[in-house]
Amino acid sequence: MAIRNIREIGEEVLTKVCKEVKEMTPRTRELIEDMLDTMYEANGVGLAAPQVGILKRIVVIDVTGEDPYVLINPRIVEMSGEQTGAEGCLSVPGKSGTVTRPNYVKAVALDADMKPFELEGTELLARAICHELDHLDGHLYVEKVEGELQNVNYDEIEEE
Numbered sequence: 001m002a003i004r005n006i007r008e009i010g011e012e013v014l015t016k017v018c019k020e021v022k023e024m025t026p027r028t029r030e031l032i033e034d035m036l037d038t039m040y041e042a043n044g045v046g047l048a049a050p051q052v053g054i055l056k057r058i059v060v061i062d063v064t065g066e067d068p069y070v071l072i073n074p075r076i077v078e079m080s081g082e083q084t085g086a087e088g089c090l091s092v093p094g095k096s097g098t099v100t101r102p103n104y105v106k107a108v109a110l111d112a113d114m115k116p117f118e119l120e121g122t123e124l125l126a127r128a129i130c131h132e133l134d135h136l137d138g139h140l141y142v143e144k145v146e147g148e149l150q151n152v153n154y155d156e157i158e159e160e
Contacts, residue, residue, distance in 0.1 A: 004038045004052040009092045013050050015138045018057045021072050024114050028056070032070055032112055035060045039068075044090045046128040048135030051091050059109075059132040063124045071119065074109035074133055083123060087131065087141050088152060096152045097145030105129045 007013050021028060031054060039047040039060055046061040062068035081103030088096040105126040107119045121129055131141055142149065 002034045002037065003041050004034050006038065006042060006047075006051055006090050007053055009140060009142065013053050013055065014091055014135070014140060016050065016055055017138050018048075018050055018055045018136045020057050021110070024112070028058070029112065031056070032058060032060065036062075036068055036070075039090075042090050045124070046132040047090065048132045050135050050138075057136050059136065061125070061128045061132060063121075063128055069119055070112045071107065071109035071129075071132075072111070072114065074107045074119075074129075074136070076105055076107050076129065076133060077118075078104075078106035079126070079130075080104045081122075083127065084146070085127070086150075087127065087145075089131070089141055091135075092140065092142060092149075094152055095142075095149045097142065097149045098147055099127075099141055099144045100146065101127045101130045107133070 035047050045063045049056045049058040057073045059071045059074055060068055079102035082100060083103040084100040086096045087099040103126055104122050107129050111117055
């Protein structure tokens with residue numbers, strides 16, 4: 001498929017509320033494939049449609065590098081616990097910040113075949129679900145950062 005341009009903080013599309021997906025079309029299927037390709041190319045663990053300039057309620061997440069989740073029209077229906085840790089975003093390159101999120105999350109969504117399913121996650125998966133669903137309502141993690149954003153140099157991390 002294709003690698004799409006990732007929109008960055010300051011671009012208006014990242015502040016808008018996304019529209020529900022009513023049916024699976026060839027264009028929507030292509031968008032999902034492109035989102036997965038784009039997420040993997042950027043070494044991300046999640047990507048929401050507005051991050052590639054499309055105002056649809058679609059999220060892709062893969063925290064293991066093995067089995068990606070496609071969530072269409074996702075909603076969080078349960079959460080508990082608390083975790084505080086570093087968080088970054090492909091739309092806020094070179095930065096990270098400390099964010100507190102639930103440690104357990106249950107979401108309901110439709111899969112790529114428009115069939116309903118539940119996704120439960122803890123720790124990184126719970127964080128990714130919350131982070132990506134925030135994008136669908138026009139919010140970035142920087143709104144929740146405790147303290148200052150930190151500069152991150154990924155080249156230095158990979159060399160260690």
